[in-house]
Amino acid sequence: RGWRSYRFDLFSVVGSNSPRNQFPMLSGLTSLQWARDHGGRGHECIVPGFDDGVRASRDHECTSWIFDDYRRSGYVTSFSTNMCDWGVMEEVYPFDTRHPPTDHHLMEPWCHVDYDVDKLYFRPMSRCLGGRPAHAALMKYELDFLRSYAPLPRLSWSVYLEGHEPSFRAMANLDADLAAHLLRLRRAHGERTAILIVSDHGIHYGKYYDGARAGHQEHSLPLFYMLMPRRVLAAHPEVDRALWANQRRLVSPFDVHATLRALLSYPQPPELPDWSAVPSGVRPRSLLAEVPAERTCDEAGVPPGSCPCA
Numbered sequence: 001r002g003w004r005s006y007r008f009d010l011f012s013v014v015g016s017n018s019p020r021n022q023f024p025m026l027s028g029l030t031s032l033q034w035a036r037d038h039g040g041r042g043h044e045c046i047v048p049g050f051d052d053g054v055r056a057s058r059d060h061e062c063t064s065w066i067f068d069d070y071r072r073s074g075y076v077t078s079f080s081t082n083m084c085d086w087g088v089m090e091e092v093y094p095f096d097t098r099h100p101p102t103d104h105h106l107m108e109p110w111c112h113v114d115y116d117v118d119k120l121y122f123r124p125m126s127r128c129l130g131g132r133p134a135h136a137a138l139m140k141y142e143l144d145f146l147r148s149y150a151p152l153p154r155l156s157w158s159v160y161l162e163g164h165e166p167s168f169r170a171m172a173n174l175d176a177d178l179a180a181h182l183l184r185l186r187r188a189h190g191e192r193t194a195i196l197i198v199s200d201h202g203i204h205y206g207k208y209y210d211g212a213r214a215g216h217q218e219h220s221l222p223l224f225y226m227l228m229p230r231r232v233l234a235a236h237p238e239v240d241r242a243l244w245a246n247q248r249r250l251v252s253p254f255d256v257h258a259t260l261r262a263l264l265s266y267p268q269p270p271e272l273p274d275w276s277a278v279p280s281g282v283r284p285r286s287l288l289a290e291v292p293a294e295r296t297c298d299e300a301g302v303p304p305g306s307c308p309c310a
Contacts (some may be wrong), residue, residue, distance in 0.1 A: 001189065001230060001231075002190040002191075002229075002230060003186060003195070003227035003228060003229060003230065004226075004227070004230055004233055004240070005135075005225055005226070005229070006225065006226045006243045006244065006246075006247055007224070007225050007247055008009075008224040008225075008226070008246065008249075008251050009221070009224060009247060009248060010221065010248065010249060010250045010251060010252070010308055011198075011219075011221065011224035011251050011252070012221060012250065012252050012297070012300065012306055012307070012308055013201045013202075013211045013219065013220050013222060013253075013302070014030075014218060014252050014253055014254065014301045014302055014303065014306070015201075015298075015303075016201070016204065017201060017233060018200045018201065019200055019203070019255045021157075021200035022145065022253070023253075024143070024252070024254045024256070024301065025198070025200070025253045025256040025257050025259065025260075026065055026066050026067075026157075026259055026274070027064050027065055027066070027191070027257070028066075028254065028257040028258070028261075028272055029064070029271040029273055030286065030301070031269075032283075033178050035231055037235075041088065041190075044277065057118075057303075060166065063175060064273075065101050066155075066257060066260050066261070066275075067079070067100070067101050067102050067155065068101060069260075069264060070153075070155040071103070072153070072266065073153070073264050075152070075153045075154060075155045076103050076104075076145075076152050076153070076154050076155075077102040077103050077104070077154070077155045077156075077220075078102055078103065078104040078105065078106075078142070078145045078154070078155070078156045078157070078158075078224035078297050079100040079104075079105045079106075079156075079157050079158075080105060080106035080137070080138050080142065080156075080157075080159070081104040081106075081107050081110075081116045081159035081160075081161065082107075082110050082127070082129075082134040082138055082159075082160060082161055083110055083159070083161050084107060084110045084111040093235075104145060104250060106138065106141045108226050109137065110129070110134065111151075113285070115139065117199055123130060127161075127162065127170055128184020131189050133174075133177065134161075135162060135174055135177060135178075136161050136177065137159050138160065139177065139178075141179045142156050142158055143180075143184060143185070143188075146185075146188070146189060146193075147188070152158055155284065160174060160178075162174040162257065163199065163203070164203075165206075166201075166203060166205055166207065166208060166209070167206070168208065170255055171280050172250055178310045182195070182227075184270075187275075190233050191227060191229050191230075192227060192231075192232075192299075193229065194226070194227065194228050194229065194232075194254065194263060195226070195227040195310055196224070196226050196227075196259075196260075197223065197224070197225040197226075197227070198223070198224050198226070198256060199222035199223040199224070200222065200253070201219055201220075201222050202218040202219035202220070202221070202222045203215075203218065203219060204219045218309075220306040220308065221308060224256075226250075228240075228243065234264075236267075239266075239288050241286070241290070242287065242288055242290045243287060244288050245290050245291070246287050246290065246291045248300070249290075249291040249292070249295060249302065250291070250295045250296075250297065250300050250308070250309065251285070251287060251291060251301040252301050252302050253301075254282060254284040254293070254300070254301045255271075255284055255285050255286070255300070257284060258270055258272055258284040258285055258286040259286050259287045259288060260284070262286035262287075262288045262289075263288070268286060269289075270286055273283055279300040281296075281299055282298070282300070282301040283299045284301075296309075297309060
């Protein structure tokens, strides 16, 4: 019963911050493909802050997200975060940051001036909402979402900002509550739900980064666990073998996207974004199949400055 856990020790960043790493996870594309200046071309998912003649309009229809893939497969989708935008967007030029492409989303409570003034989530201070930790509302919302839409298939993506401050005090306050939350999820949904616990990057500022020899490495190799239902693994032992092997293989956010798509299509290989126009050797891999042991950083999309094999 329950899950088997896999920890990917060579999960490597492909960019310096959350947008550069969550874009590949959620779209399968590089952040450069979304930036305003990429080849002088607009993209249907870019919502401009001004009209420069080549950008998409606010009447656009964007269907390039993993949420869209799951919705087309009959899933109900949810996005939640304890910040006042979904931070994947905030640094990739003007986007409509408060409207995730999901059926449900939770972020508005953190847009209140008492909470969001000057981006409080980057500071080592109390993060409470209504006398409770800010993350408590996200956990309740996630549980309510999964319960309310049963037995329909559901995809929930939650971003907790407790780790994005340099003292690590806020992150420590999350530990016990996250463990209890995972136990509740396992009890209610463990036999049929896969969970990915992913840090899109490690801390990249403050004394623990600047003053510690391991600071850069901890930023470049963030945490990534995958929890898979034992019942599914018993039916597909080849998946278990691949995940065990991939724990020591070079993987990246592009592979997270490929894995999310593979969970929809298995045992058929996932259909991945078209990379033909991108001058790169990136070859995303689903972690449900074995990643080559000699994979290069170029193939994983990991830049030279973050390559753990260099």
